[in-house]
Amino acid sequence: MHKHMFVNLPIRDMKKSQAFFRSVGYEFNPQFTNDQGACLVAGENLFVMLLVTNFFKTFTGKPVADAHTSTEVLVALSCDSRAHVDELVARARAAGGAVPRSPQDLGFMYSHGFEDLDGHVWELVYMEPGAVPPQA
Template sequence: MSHAHKQIFVNMPVKDLAKSKAFFEAVGYSFNPQFTNDKGASLILGDNLFAMLLAEDFARTFTPKTFPDPKTNTTGWVCLSCDSREEVDALVAKAKAAGGNIPSEPQDYGFMYGHGFEDLDGHHWELVHMSGMPPQA
């Protein structure tokens, strides 16, 4: 059986919700006010693509597991497609200007260009532009 999901909500705990919201607004994103309050904020990433930034105390109500520090631990990261290399570079520049960390240099594989940033909490956001298909092995 195949599944065709209609939306994605990635849940991410954050230490300071107001600062996280300001960071992503400075990068150029907005929030869905219907699903945003003092406990969480629905970051709009695209049509039917959302990251739920959850205040840590509120996020803990959803799981008994501990949250590793994303500045020193990786449990996964968000990768978003972009329409151009210029869009990738512009978003990384805005994230850096807003206080984000740039942990690595851009990667150019010919068919794919990528770069990324870490938000204020250390969550890794990767941005890629696909200009073709990977070479066949």
């Protein structure tokens, strides 16, 4: 079906956002990064375009939600282990992100998350191989 995924998020401050996500451990593709937008590489063929709010507005006729006061999307990413989930959340907290919830442990799935500097929610999930409940 699809070969790539691009999630677009409005941000207030390009330099602070890039510094935050670099502190968490992400890199940016310089080919698609400038002062209006930055291409965060979340994984193979997984990208998050951080777009300065005024530039973001050029792609929609709707009002842009303030992620500090409302939630339109939860960005969910898989991780390689529970430790990887916890490490990314700790890095985000240390870089100034918020951690509004406790980790969720369902046995077969472990998740935790953070809010970035603009209030966007990032959910990090580890699925235990072989522990997924069978379909009914």
